[in-house]
Amino acid sequence: MFSLESITNSIQNWLYNTFQPWFALTLECVIVIALVTGLFAVLGLVLVLMERKVAAHIQIRLGPNRVGPGGMFQTVADTLKLLMKEGLTPDLADKFLFNLAPFIVMIVAMLLLAPIAFAKGFQVWDINIGVLYVSAISSLSVIGILMAGWASNNKYSLLGAMRSGAQIVSYELSAGLSVLTIVILTGSLQLSDIIASQENGWWLFKGHIPVIISFVIFLIAVTAETNRAPFDLAEAESELTAGFHTEYSGMQFALFFFGRIYQHIYCVCHRRHFIFRRMDAIAYWALGRI
């Protein structure tokens, strides 16, 4: 397994040897914040472009190809455009909840990052109940969506939010149960253990039939939980215009958008935890969205 343990350890040792413990911890936090924010910014931009390119190839068109070489900076341009847009709040909306909702979605997306093992020793928090933590936090994002839908004072938003809630209710259980298979096989809830147990081959290819079944269920349930097509009932472009984020504009909309994508990334990372072992999960993610 690819290991960054020596690097992280040496940084930590250096920090704690040079500074006071509290200051070292603060510095550590700052480093984490910087890394995580950087990761989000880069991933969001790259993955959106990847998705658009692949979708364009499927739909016999070129996709973004004007901004930068091969359209590489299209997402940057889109983000800048959204930055320049006015963030509107409807007059009759619940202003506090309306503005709070994007934060919640983002916080959930960030928190989900904590137990992801990017490489050995390169993990924000190797929590020993990782699986439980993930399923607990990931259900929280629906609160942000419900909040957004309810606070918008818009019927499309409301219906979209309610659908999103119903979707979570419908698929959360199956997702949770399918993960159970891997927990039984590994005998641990710690994500790093799960990955370590797949050092010499993925569970998926070791001939356990329940794993294959649970993989399929997990794939479907997680797609549903992240509201991607064909489970995009909460947004349902053609019925509810844009579902729960109909009223959002400008940067708040961008946050919803990114929040959703990060959640996605993370579902894939978890697929990787549970089923896969390597970083090809990202490419897999791009395929999974179409």
Next chain:
Amino acid sequence: MGAISLIALIIAAVLFSAGGILLGKILVKKSYNPQKGQAYECGIPTQTSPWQQFHVGYYLFALLFLIFDVELVFMYPWAVVVKKTGMVALFEILVFIFILFMGFLYAHKKGALKWS
């Protein structure tokens, strides 16, 4: 890092979101008119408030979901130790699931899953 990392992550999220929104607020020249403040409803003024009571069926589903979600949480620790404990654990969880399944059947028979 320990649990402190969660606080760091929350701070990161808030900074990320607030930074974006603030930057937008600074860059954008604001304008307002009453039409702009209206909720979007295909260009027609909204009729009837969207803040209404919801169908009670919705809550029944949510309640059922809650029961089974809690059941799931019980099963996680079981899943960790099932390999070591062996057949006894399997039998016990089957009993547990059987009881819950009976409850589910009861709910089904009572029509809790019917939307009416």
Next chain:
Amino acid sequence: MANEEIKEYISSIQPTATFDETGEWLNILTEPSSWKSFAKELRHSKFDFDYLFCLTCIDWKTHLTMVYHLSSTTYRNTIVVKANLDRASPEIETVSDIWRTAEFHEREVFELFGVVFINHPDLRKLILTDDFEGYPLRKDFEDPINMIKL
């Protein structure tokens, strides 16, 4: 010829009706007051006129004429039923409960010609705004701004 049969049948149930066979199809002129019962008879007759494919009105400046094109999907007989209405207060019974397509067509005729359909379930303006005045398809309708005249 089927037309003769239909004529015979109609004369038996609607003695006041007059016929006109100069056009492509058999034209029947009936009284507006007896139209509803006549329509019911036609729908359930052995000729089975189940398909009302065109419903419109013509403004003859002196009076209005309702035109119903009826056909049968099994026998393919087509008849045209007409009823002359008073131009000042045009009123006729609705047939939207016999042929449901009439509901929308009658609403259209109501707002464009001003014909009132008695017992129509939902006789409101469909196309024009609620405060629109006048009946655009009548010959004396003038709109100096929007109308094209050659």
Next chain:
Amino acid sequence: MYSQTEIIKDTSDTEGELVINVGPQHPATHGVLHLVITLDGETIKKIEPHLGYIHRSIEKMCESLSYRQFIYVTSRMDYLSSHINNLGCAHNVEKSMQIEVPQRAKVIRVLMSELTRIASHELWLGAMAMDLGAFTPFFYAFREREMITEIMEDTCGARLTMNYIVPGGLMYDLHPDFQQKVKAFVKQFKHKVTEYEDLVTNNVIFQNRMKGVGVLSKEDAISYGCTGPVGRGSGVHCDIRKIFPYEVYDTVEFDEVLETAGDSFARYMVRVREMNQSIRIIEQLIDNIPEGDFQAKTKAVLKPPKGEFYTRVETARGEFGVYIVSEGGTTPYRIKFRSPGFSNLSALEHMAKGSKIGDLMATMGTLDLVIPDIDR
């Protein structure tokens, strides 16, 4: 302009009912159709169409246009089958004036009609798939549609509002490349239609969303005056090309596509299979365009005799009737267009009542509403 708060206070007594406006600015209405929908949860209790956003009163306009001119206004009604609309009007004038149309013109008219029908169904396929949440079929359908619009552009200089027909024949003769281009199109289309079937018809999600949704029984279809693919999806034998053949439809071989289920999937299947039938007609005619005039000799000013004339043609949406009352003058005294969309729309409430709002999109998508056709 009244404020929102007022309205909300006004209707506070309708507790538990959600009144939602779909349209005029909505992604699924494809135009400016405005439906006011009353919901209970997500179940539809009532649908109220509000029309007239693009009403131009074409019937009134036609009363002041001559018999040569009014035909071109009708291109703007059902803009997706504008050629067939023109044909219906030209028929009416030819019938009243008893003009004999040359055989060449007849064959070309039919060829163009069938191309128009395919183009219209292609657009419908893409738009309907988009209503159901799939984006990809739209591009696939438009790829072939583009070939047709190019043929149209070569032939009559326009891509959408063709205006190729004059009373008594055609405006000009065919473009020299016409036959070759149509053959190339037929070749590609035959190959690609299986692609749509793989992409859409055999897709489980599509089938689940369309089967049993928006059911219209045969009796209701007749009562509501539904024609075209909507009527035929319910098993109504209503193809004008078969019942009252016009032009050369009685000499070509094709089947009237009938389905009996009456749900959205049946209507979908009717349209897809109809495209194949249109290709069949085109294949039979493309090599047999007779030589000769493309236009009959007519007087410069047309004056049909006094009387009433009704003609009908089968557009991509159903039976399009033209009813002209002539007083013997140079302009029609009264014109009525019996548009298929208007009747099909009237069945919408009956079909969608009691179903979920997501099903409404499937129902509306398969009704294939073109708003100018309804508003006129």
